[in-house]
Amino acid sequence: MKPENKKIFSVLGAIIFLIILAGIQISFINPSFIKLNLFLALVLYLVIIKDNARAIVFAWFGGILTGVNSFSNLGINSLALLIIAAVFIILGKTTFLNLTTKSVILVGMSGVFFYHALIWILTGGGNLSYFFNNGILAELILTALTLKILLKFKTKNV
Amino acid sequence: MWFFFLFLTLLIIFFGQSRTVLLLKNYLSEILKPVELISDKAGNWLFFWQNTILNIKNIKEANTRLLSENLELYNKLSRLSLLEEENNFLRERANLAQKNIFTSLADVIGRDFQNNRSFLIDIGTNDGIAANMIVISKGKTIIGRIANASYSASKVQTLLDTQTRIAAVTTSSNISGLVRGLGSSVIFDLIAKNKKPEIGELIISSGTDGIWPKGFVVGKIKEITSGDNEVFNTASIELLAEPQDFNSVFVITNIK
Numbered sequence: 001m002k003p004e005n006k007k008i009f010s011v012l013g014a015i016i017f018l019i020i021l022a023g024i025q026i027s028f029i030n031p032s033f034i035k036l037n038l039f040l041a042l043v044l045y046l047v048i049i050k051d052n053a054r055a056i057v058f059a060w061f062g063g064i065l066t067g068v069n070s071f072s073n074l075g076i077n078s079l080a081l082l083i084i085a086a087v088f089i090i091l092g093k094t095t096f097l098n099l100t101t102k103s104v105i106l107v108g109m110s111g112v113f114f115y116h117a118l119i120w121i122l123t124g125g126g127n128l129s130y131f132f133n134n135g136i137l138a139e140l141i142l143t144a145l146t147l148k149i150l151l152k153f154k155t156k157n158v
Numbered sequence: 159m160w161f162f163f164l165f166l167t168l169l170i171i172f173f174g175q176s177r178t179v180l181l182l183k184n185y186l187s188e189i190l191k192p193v194e195l196i197s198d199k200a201g202n203w204l205f206f207w208q209n210t211i212l213n214i215k216n217i218k219e220a221n222t223r224l225l226s227e228n229l230e231l232y233n234k235l236s237r238l239s240l241l242e243e244e245n246n247f248l249r250e251r252a253n254l255a256q257k258n259i260f261t262s263l264a265d266v267i268g269r270d271f272q273n274n275r276s277f278l279i280d281i282g283t284n285d286g287i288a289a290n291m292i293v294i295s296k297g298k299t300i301i302g303r304i305a306n307a308s309y310s311a312s313k314v315q316t317l318l319d320t321q322t323r324i325a326a327v328t329t330s331s332n333i334s335g336l337v338r339g340l341g342s343s344v345i346f347d348l349i350a351k352n353k354k355p356e357i358g359e360l361i362i363s364s365g366t367d368g369i370w371p372k373g374f375v376v377g378k379i380k381e382i383t384s385g386d387n388e389v390f391n392t393a394s395i396e397l398l399a400e401p402q403d404f405n406s407v408f409v410i411t412n413i414k
Contacts, residue, residue, distance in 0.1 A: 023190050023192075023194045024193070024197050026190065028204075030268070030270060031201055032205060033212075056160050057159075060166070068183060069270060073171055074174055074179060074183055075168075075170035076171065078170070079164075079167045082160065082167060086160055
């Protein structure tokens with residue numbers, strides 16, 4: 001296959017992948033007991049494996065897709081994910097981002113907390129009870145767990 | 159690259175109500191719909207069994223409560239049938255036609271992340287749906303209103319949303335106030351200081367705001383808060399229809 005065709009197919013593949021992911025997030029995960037933001041986990045995973053360019057593109061497009069059905073304005077999710085990607089990319093260049101279990105759990109948990117804090121601020125603050133529900137606690141654990149599993153597969157395949 | 163996407167995002171946010179962004183939103187909504195429908199079908203199957211297993215204890219408790227409520231309701235029903243007869247007679251005499259409410263049935267195909275401030279339904283402008291139409295469940299219970307509608311899907315803003323404001327009144331004590339969404343709960347606000355509704359009393363829309371139609375059920379009074387320094391009393395509301403509890407809703411398309 002010609003390199004330019006390969007590039008087009010990889011872009012198309014990524015778009016289809018993100019659309020499917022957004023559909024699953026909106027119609028399967030959000031109404032269920034599974035509290036996990038797939039796009040946040042994906043962005044954190046890409047940042048940890050230092051695929052920064054893809055992390056930024058996926059953060060933007062993923063945020064736009066999930067923003068179609070969000071109580072906030074279109075673009076707010078993108079903004080939050082982009083800020084998180086930037087913060088963790090900078091942190092990765094300076095300090096604690098590596099593949100140890102401790103680091104991955106720390107990244108997962110701080111990512112979730114930071115994401116919700118950003119959404120809370122970007123949507124005008126309001127009731128603090130937003131932070132005190134079982135959903136966020138479950139998400140903290142699930143995101144860290146998902147990142148650990150994904151990275152385990154990644155390091156196995158390398 | 160990050161700055162390019164940041165700039166693009168800020169443009170989308172600032173021009174959120176422009177025609178181009180709304181068109182983009184509509185197209186994305188249409189593209190996502192097939193995946194959402196498939197995920198929804200898979201999800202419904204899974205959630206049915208999830209709820210069945212997780213709620214056995216609750217179902218048992220609810221059953222006991224409902225049995226006693228049922229007895230009370232039978233009692234009220236017998237009184238109501240007499241009143242209905244009288245009411246029909248009076249209506250005929252006054253030559254008033256009963257209000258006809260025209261609705262469209264819709265299935266819920268997507269939900270908001272981690273909260274129930276909004277959800278997606280499978281009908282849109284193609285089915286005659288437009289922004290600000292009222293969404294109800296069985297028993298004339300308000301769920302929310304259409305925030306925006308694309309060709310074949312629409313976003314519903316639920317009562318829990320912080321932008322929700324409904325002029326309402328209690329059924330028995332006839333106390334008026336304002337129903338407001340707080341994001342994860344709903345309150346009955348601006349109750350006159352000298353008035354206190356009863357716990358468990360039903361709240362219905364009064365129609366005085368000109369947006370929400372009159373006579374639709376919002377919820378029940380759960381708890382009343384009355385501070386010495388507060389100008390008004392406030393009550394928390396127990397919703398009769400929690401937004402996450404149903405898969406189908408009615409959209410009011412016309413009231414005659």
